[in-house]
Amino acid sequence: MICSDHRTEKLDDALGFVEAFFSFNAEQKTAWNGLAGALRDGSDVIDKHCAAIKDKSEVPSAAGKLAQIETMPTAGLEVVQEGALRL
Numbered sequence: 791m792i793c794s795d796h797r798t799e800k801l802d803d804a805l806g807f808v809e810a811f812f813s814f815n816a817e818q819k820t821a822w823n824g825l826a827g828a829l830r831d832g833s834d835v836i837d838k839h840c841a842a843i844k845d846k847s848e849v850p851s852a853a854g855k856l857a858q859i860e861t862m863p864t865a866g867l868e869v870v871q872e873g874a875l876r877l
Contacts, residue, residue, distance in 0.1 A: 793840035828873020839865040
Protein backbone atom coordinates (compact mmCIF):
# COMPACT_ATOMS: atom_id res chain seq x y z
CA MET A 791 0.00 0.00 0.00
CA ILE A 792 2.88 2.36 0.66
CA CYS A 793 3.99 2.12 -2.96
CA SER A 794 0.48 2.46 -4.37
CA ASP A 795 -1.05 5.48 -6.06
CA HIS A 796 -3.28 5.88 -3.00
CA ARG A 797 -0.42 6.58 -0.57
CA THR A 798 -1.18 10.30 -0.23
CA GLU A 799 -4.88 9.65 0.36
CA LYS A 800 -4.13 7.02 3.02
CA LEU A 801 -1.62 9.31 4.72
CA ASP A 802 -4.09 12.19 4.79
CA ASP A 803 -6.74 9.88 6.27
CA ALA A 804 -4.35 8.70 8.99
CA LEU A 805 -3.21 12.23 9.84
CA GLY A 806 -6.81 13.43 9.92
CA PHE A 807 -7.73 10.61 12.28
CA VAL A 808 -4.94 11.57 14.69
CA GLU A 809 -5.90 15.24 14.57
CA ALA A 810 -9.56 14.39 15.27
CA PHE A 811 -8.71 11.96 18.08
CA PHE A 812 -6.18 13.99 20.08
CA SER A 813 -6.36 17.39 21.70
CA PHE A 814 -2.93 18.94 21.33
CA ASN A 815 -1.69 21.80 23.47
CA ALA A 816 0.23 24.57 21.67
CA GLU A 817 3.65 22.95 22.03
CA GLN A 818 2.34 19.53 20.97
CA LYS A 819 0.49 21.08 18.02
CA THR A 820 3.71 22.67 16.79
CA ALA A 821 5.53 19.33 17.02
CA TRP A 822 2.62 17.51 15.38
CA ASN A 823 2.51 19.98 12.51
CA GLY A 824 6.23 19.45 11.97
CA LEU A 825 5.85 15.68 11.92
CA ALA A 826 2.78 15.76 9.68
CA GLY A 827 4.56 18.13 7.29
CA ALA A 828 7.62 15.88 7.20
CA LEU A 829 5.46 12.86 6.43
CA ARG A 830 3.72 14.70 3.61
CA ASP A 831 7.00 16.06 2.24
CA GLY A 832 8.66 12.64 2.45
CA SER A 833 6.85 11.34 -0.60
CA ASP A 834 9.99 11.71 -2.73
CA VAL A 835 11.99 9.54 -0.33
CA ILE A 836 9.31 6.87 -0.36
CA ASP A 837 9.07 7.05 -4.17
CA LYS A 838 12.82 6.43 -4.41
CA HIS A 839 12.57 3.29 -2.28
CA CYS A 840 9.45 2.05 -4.10
CA ALA A 841 11.21 2.51 -7.45
CA ALA A 842 14.18 0.48 -6.21
CA ILE A 843 11.86 -2.37 -5.26
CA LYS A 844 9.92 -2.24 -8.54
CA ASP A 845 13.06 -2.05 -10.69
CA LYS A 846 14.22 -5.50 -9.66
CA SER A 847 13.24 -7.81 -12.50
CA GLU A 848 14.30 -11.04 -10.83
CA VAL A 849 12.40 -12.79 -8.07
CA PRO A 850 14.32 -12.11 -4.86
CA SER A 851 15.65 -14.82 -2.60
CA ALA A 852 14.28 -15.21 0.91
CA ALA A 853 16.99 -12.85 2.17
CA GLY A 854 16.15 -10.45 -0.66
CA LYS A 855 12.48 -10.44 0.35
CA LEU A 856 13.43 -9.63 3.93
CA ALA A 857 15.62 -6.80 2.66
CA GLN A 858 12.64 -5.43 0.70
CA ILE A 859 10.47 -5.61 3.81
CA GLU A 860 13.14 -3.70 5.75
CA THR A 861 13.18 -0.96 3.10
CA MET A 862 9.96 0.78 4.13
CA PRO A 863 10.64 1.17 7.87
CA THR A 864 14.09 2.45 6.93
CA ALA A 865 12.55 4.91 4.45
CA GLY A 866 10.03 6.01 7.06
CA LEU A 867 12.80 6.64 9.57
CA GLU A 868 14.66 8.69 6.96
CA VAL A 869 11.55 10.83 6.41
CA VAL A 870 11.07 11.43 10.14
CA GLN A 871 14.75 12.23 10.68
CA GLU A 872 14.75 14.76 7.84
CA GLY A 873 11.61 16.32 9.31
CA ALA A 874 13.19 16.53 12.76
CA LEU A 875 16.12 18.45 11.32
CA ARG A 876 13.69 21.14 10.15
CA LEU A 877 12.17 21.69 13.61
